Structure formats: C-alpha cells, structure tokens
Amino acid sequence: MLNAREHNSESNALRVPVPIPAFRVVQPLPVGNRALKRTNASSAPKTDPEAPDWVMLIGRIRDHQDRAAFARVFEHFAPRVKAFLMKSGADATLAEECAQDVMTTLWRKAHMFDPSRASVATWIFTIARNRRIDMLRRQRRPEPEDLTWGPEAEPAQEDVLSLQQESEKLRQAITDLPETQKELIERAYFGDLSHSEIAAETGLPLGTIKSRIRLALDRLRHAMK
Amino acid sequence: MTEKIKHHLSDDLLIAYSAGLLNEAFSLMVATHVSLCDTCRAQLESFDAVGGAILEGDGLPDVPHVAMSPDAIEAIFATIDLAPAQETRAARRKDDVFPAPLQDYVGGDLASVKWRPVGMGLKQAILPTAKGATARLLYIPAGAAVPDHSHNGTELTMVLKGAFSDEYDSFGPGDVETADQDVTHTPVADISEDCICLAVTDAPLKFKGIIPRMLQPFLRI
Numbered sequence: 001m002l003n004a005r006e007h008n009s010e011s012n013a014l015r016v017p018v019p020i021p022a023f024r025v026v027q028p029l030p031v032g033n034r035a036l037k038r039t040n041a042s043s044a045p046k047t048d049p050e051a052p053d054w055v056m057l058i059g060r061i062r063d064h065q066d067r068a069a070f071a072r073v074f075e076h077f078a079p080r081v082k083a084f085l086m087k088s089g090a091d092a093t094l095a096e097e098c099a100q101d102v103m104t105t106l107w108r109k110a111h112m113f114d115p116s117r118a119s120v121a122t123w124i125f126t127i128a129r130n131r132r133i134d135m136l137r138r139q140r141r142p143e144p145e146d147l148t149w150g151p152e153a154e155p156a157q158e159d160v161l162s163l164q165q166e167s168e169k170l171r172q173a174i175t176d177l178p179e180t181q182k183e184l185i186e187r188a189y190f191g192d193l194s195h196s197e198i199a200a201e202t203g204l205p206l207g208t209i210k211s212r213i214r215l216a217l218d219r220l221r222h223a224m225k
Numbered sequence: 226m227t228e229k230i231k232h233h234l235s236d237d238l239l240i241a242y243s244a245g246l247l248n249e250a251f252s253l254m255v256a257t258h259v260s261l262c263d264t265c266r267a268q269l270e271s272f273d274a275v276g277g278a279i280l281e282g283d284g285l286p287d288v289p290h291v292a293m294s295p296d297a298i299e300a301i302f303a304t305i306d307l308a309p310a311q312e313t314r315a316a317r318r319k320d321d322v323f324p325a326p327l328q329d330y331v332g333g334d335l336a337s338v339k340w341r342p343v344g345m346g347l348k349q350a351i352l353p354t355a356k357g358a359t360a361r362l363l364y365i366p367a368g369a370a371v372p373d374h375s376h377n378g379t380e381l382t383m384v385l386k387g388a389f390s391d392e393y394d395s396f397g398p399g400d401v402e403t404a405d406q407d408v409t410h411t412p413v414a415d416i417s418e419d420c421i422c423l424a425v426t427d428a429p430l431k432f433k434g435i436i437p438r439m440l441q442p443f444l445r446i
Contacts, residue, residue, distance in 0.1 A: 078293045078297065078298075079292055079293055080280050081280070082293060084280055096293065096294055099293065099297075100293075100297055100304075103301055104301050107305055117270055118270060119277050122276065122280075125273065125277040125279070125280045129243075129244070129276060137355070139355045142249070142330070143326060144256045144257075144260045144266065145260040145324055170274055170275070170278045171277075171278040171281050173278075174275070174282055186282075189279045191246060211267075213266075213270045217263045217267060218263070
C-alpha cells in the first residue's frame, strides 16, 4: 500500500519542503494483516446489503424533495453529526441544534453534492465541520469557489461508482489502523489537536481518492468550457 | 490557469484546513488558492474524505446519548417549509482578479479594495479576519521591491495578478510562496506589470532596515 507522500510526488517535488511531523514512526503492520488488506483492496469493497444507497437518496432529495429519503439520511447521519460535534466540545443542547442546522443545509444544498468527488459522508462531514467553526470559534469560514455541474453535464456513473468504492476502502483502512493512530486522526478531525501533530503518514489509500477527484475535476472543467 | 501553478500549499496546511483547525486568515489563503488550483483542490478533497470516513466510522457511536431529539426531523421540515430557497454565491465573472472567497472579504473585486500607501510605492489593504493571524492584500508597482525582511512566524504570499521574484524563485498567478523563520527575502515585482498578492502571516514580519522597522507598528505588517 502506497502512502500519501508517494502519491503526491508529482506535486511535492515542486513544493516548499514541509517538515515531516513527529509521529511518523509507524509500527509496521503484522504481515498477516497486510496480506489481508491487500486482498481487500484489490477486490470489490464489501457492500453491506442493508446499507442504503446514500447517493441515490440525496438525488431523490434534490430532484423530488423526497422527505422519506431525507428521513433515512437523517436517521443515519444526524446522530453521527451530533456525536461529532460533542466530541469537538459542544454540549448536548448546542450539538443537537447544530446537527439540525447541518441536516437542514443538506436538504437545501442537495443540488451542490457531486458524487464523483465525495461520498455522502464526506459531504456531510464538510458541512458539519464548517458549522463547528462557526459555532465554537465564532469565526467566518472562507470556502473555495463551488464548481457546479452545468445544466447538461452530469457526473459520469463510472466516476461516481469508483469514488464511492474508494471512499469505502478508505473507511475500512481507517477502521483497520492500529488504535493509537486511529485515535490521533480522529482527534485531529474532531478539532482536538494542533495541526503540527497531524500527519498523513499512516499509509491511508488517499492517493487513489485524490486521482479520482482529480479526474472528476478535469472532466468538470472540460464540461464547463 | 490552473495547470500553470507550480508553487502549491503544503499538505500540513491542507490537512489543517480540512480538519477545521486553521485560523481565519490562513483559511482564507487556502480557500483562495484552492479556488484556482485543481491540484490542491483534489488533495484537499481527499483529506476531507478522511473526515467523511471518520463520520462513518466506528469511533463515533461510542458517544453515549447522542440520539437526536424526537421532534428534530419535524423541526427541520418546518424550517424548510418556511424558507425553501437557498441562495448560492454568484459565480465569479471571467475577468475578475479575485476568486470568490476573497471577494467575500473585499466586498467586490479589485476595484473595491481600499488601498493604503505604505511607502516606496507599495500599497496594502488589511482584510477583516479574526485575531491570531493577519491577511492583507499587497500592491507592488511593476519593478518595485518589498523591503528586505525575515519572519517570526509563517508568511504565505500568493500572487493574484502580475508576478514577483525573490532570491529563491519566481512566482506567477496562483503560486504561493511559503516563508518561515529561516527565510530572509526581498520580493521584487516583475517589470511588465504591477503585482497584486494576498499575504497572510501568523506573526509580524521582522524588517531589517531601520525605517521599515519604525513604520511597522503603524503599518501592521
């Protein structure tokens, strides 16, 4: 499994050198575990037959204002968003209120979701993270320009599928991390670590996701010309 | 333009932005650069995917009593019924110099900037961001130099228009120069065009010359 830094080599060569964060010393995984991971990575991700097709449900919210679809997304994600905000230091009341805001934003911005560049969980994470900055720091959160699909362009199904599969692989890879590393990454994303303590040196399969997103961006730019 | 950018943001910065740990001024830099740079956008969105995986992962359900209140979904539907429309940020016009996140802080494009002269033909405009770091626009006339300076903290400078060079390299539109304690440099704008940059610092710059140093408290640079 390649690590994030190797995947970046094409751009890193031109970058200002960045000090490598301190906790790069990563114990190698036991051989058996590694072999197992490689098998997982090369086969199609196991999809839970019970797991709903989140992308489709967001599409139903966008196209049909489908409240039943929204209820399913809400049921799964709202408690997670609330837990995420509580891990970030919000009390239960504030977290409840903000989680409701996040889910309202999801409804209103369903047309902005691009499944060839993010999983539904990733998209919801970014909404929740922005809301958290708003709520806990009372600061504005500058956001990059949106790249929206034109009236005719829709993301290609193959791009959507592969991005969603890669996201599932990433989720599995994080689940499989040694406990200490997993906790470090989680704390970082809960907003609980200064950024010098975070590193991408955990061997996560980010490079493939990056290439998928890059491909989707290229196609989008092409479609917008 | 996006393919011509050769100086990018560091992974450390992108991770910190993704995790929501960056101060406002540096977030503005990241948002502005990512608006122009597909390489960094893809990198950032892959770090966002880590956040998504954590939201989906098994680290969250162990928080006790996170069930949403029973009437939460009805409350949301009520809110949606009240105001169904959602305005989106207007798309940037093709000949605009500033990407949308920067326009949000300036209140428009280049023509809306309230420049203040800072001597030697240089102008700057400090943007309203939270304490802890400073964001400002810099206007360097063609061929002019920013006085010799080193840095107490980190300074990121991104070219929006024109180009500049210093002792180390040259920078064109979209390029970001990262300078920290170890760097003393004299950026000089290219002769062909005035240069406009976004600069963010998390500590005041240390100027070597006596005059700029005396001015520093007044210039807030």
